[in-house]
Amino acid sequence: MSVLSVLFFTFIRIGLGAFGGGLATIPFIHHELVVSHVWLGEREFAEVVSLAQMTPGPVAINAATYVGYRLGGVAGSLVATIAVVAAPLALVAVAAWFLSRASGRTKAWAERVQRALRPVVAAMLLGAFWMVVRPLAKDWRLWLFTLVLFGISRFSPFRKYPQLLLFAAGAAGMVLL
Amino acid sequence: MPLARVFLLFLRLGAFTFGGGIVMMGLLERELRETDRFAPGEIMDMMVFATAFPGPIAVNLALLAGRKLAGKAGAVAAVIGTVVPPFLTILFLARILLLFLNAPHVRAFFLGAACAVAVIIGGVVYDMTKISFSGGWKDMVVFAVVSALLLGFGLHPFLALGAGAALRLVLGEEKQV
Numbered sequence: 001m002s003v004l005s006v007l008f009f010t011f012i013r014i015g016l017g018a019f020g021g022g023l024a025t026i027p028f029i030h031h032e033l034v035v036s037h038v039w040l041g042e043r044e045f046a047e048v049v050s051l052a053q054m055t056p057g058p059v060a061i062n063a064a065t066y067v068g069y070r071l072g073g074v075a076g077s078l079v080a081t082i083a084v085v086a087a088p089l090a091l092v093a094v095a096a097w098f099l100s101r102a103s104g105r106t107k108a109w110a111e112r113v114q115r116a117l118r119p120v121v122a123a124m125l126l127g128a129f130w131m132v133v134r135p136l137a138k139d140w141r142l143w144l145f146t147l148v149l150f151g152i153s154r155f156s157p158f159r160k161y162p163q164l165l166l167f168a169a170g171a172a173g174m175v176l177l
Numbered sequence: 178m179p180l181a182r183v184f185l186l187f188l189r190l191g192a193f194t195f196g197g198g199i200v201m202m203g204l205l206e207r208e209l210r211e212t213d214r215f216a217p218g219e220i221m222d223m224m225v226f227a228t229a230f231p232g233p234i235a236v237n238l239a240l241l242a243g244r245k246l247a248g249k250a251g252a253v254a255a256v257i258g259t260v261v262p263p264f265l266t267i268l269f270l271a272r273i274l275l276l277f278l279n280a281p282h283v284r285a286f287f288l289g290a291a292c293a294v295a296v297i298i299g300g301v302v303y304d305m306t307k308i309s310f311s312g313g314w315k316d317m318v319v320f321a322v323v324s325a326l327l328l329g330f331g332l333h334p335f336l337a338l339g340a341g342a343a344l345r346l347v348l349g350e351e352k353q354v
Contacts, residue, residue, distance in 0.1 A: 016231045020334025050278055051271060054287060056191055057263020058198025058233035065267035074268070081264050088232020089256065092240055096226070112350065113342065114222060118309035119316040120341035121225045123323035125305055128199045129298045130328055136291060146292040153296050162207045163193040165293045166200075173289015174282050 003072045004079050010037060011064050011083035018060045018084075020124055029063055039067055060084050145169075145176065178214070178246040180254050187239055187258030195290065201235035201259070202227070203297040206304075209242055219245075221308045229338060235259060315348040 014032050018025035026049060033040050040048065052062035061084060068080025099110055136142045149169055152158055158165045190208065194201045202224065209220050223245070227237035236259055243255025277283045310316045323341035326332040332340075 015233075018233065019231045020228075020338075047275060047278060051267070051274055052197060054195055054274055054278075054283075055263060055266045055270065056194045056201070057260070057266070058201065058235050060198070060233050061236070061260060061263045062267050065264050066271055069268060069271075077264070077268055081260065085232060085236050085256070085260060088230055088237055089240055092226065092230050092232075092237045093252070095230070096241060096244065112346070114225060115350075116319075116342050116345035117225045117229050117338075118221065118305075119320040119345060120323050120338055121228045122302065122305040122309045123320045123327060123341065124228055124334060124338065125199075125298070125302050126320075126324050127327040127334070129295070129302050132199075132291065132298055133295050136288075136295060142288070142292055145289070146295055149293050149296045150299075153293075153300070159207075160211060162204045162297055163190075165297065166193075166195070166290050169293035170286040170290035173287075173292070174285045177285045177288050 004076060007068055007072055007076055007080045008083045011068070011080045012087050014060060014064070015084040015087050020127070025060060029060060033063065033067060039071065141177070145172075178212075178251070180247050180250055183243055183247045183251045184254040184258045187243065187255045188262065191259045192262035195287075198233045198235040199298060200294050202238055203294075203301045205235065205238055205242065206301050207297070212246075214246065217304070217308060221305060224305070231335075315345065319345045319348070 010032060014029055017028050017032070019028070030045055034042060034045050048063055048066050049059065051066065052059040055062055061081060064080040064084040065077045068077035070076075072079065099107075102110055136146065149165065152168075153162075153165055158168070186208065190201060190205055194204055206220055206224065209215055210217070215223075223238060223241040224234075226241055227234045230237055236256060239255040239259040240252045244252040247254065306320065309320065319341050322344060323337050326337045326340060327334065
């Protein structure tokens, strides 16, 4: 198989296996890229994760673009990036289409499942929240800083454009932390 | 909503968000709320949908939200808007960013921004629990169980999702819901 098709199928699999969002998916991506394919070393993988934190977008997409480029240039990065989102998007699109067409008992059942998933997904997001908070927890200055940010996040323009809060916090961090 | 505005909304979200997909989803939730085009429960349902499927949650959510805002073309515009900025950033900036990964000022910036991320995601988790607890104590039990499975026992998110959904369905519906 050519490099491009290996990239394609690997990242299809990563897209389908990256489950639970954000940092929760890193162990799985690690397994695919470091253990089963040996495309990245441990150090380099850690760098890609940091890079993903610094750059926009989901970790899985950042990893796909990076590894795709390393192995297959611009074409490789395109193939890997498209592959990682293609299968999940197809599933979501089909399910959403199915749900919008469903009627009667099927619809009632689908709505029941969706309601049942609400507290489950809330808990999954709590897990993602914990992953973000855990590295901050050991420094009381960060607690204080977070509290202040929480206070100002209630007011415009931070309410309207939450990204401003990110940049303001980063800039303040460079001065204070 | 006009197609160009949908595209620009997601492009902006895609471009000015760092810290991974979960942050992007948090910002997206905030911004969708501000558009006044969705009922709170509606955004919640889209987030449930996006999380319950594999793949980057932010991209799944972009598809669903784009579809609600401007139909099929809106879904496509939203997905492209979300994926293009991370793709281009890694493709063109990875090499430069890797040089600065450990510079003290860069670290301080991202440490500060991480605090803002905690505030933003904390807000989303709060809203989600508030809405998802509408079913009463059964939802709270499921939330607690899934949180414990994920955080305490490190269960794979896919298994935690399945177990939580099954438990919630077994507990049954409240009469008035």
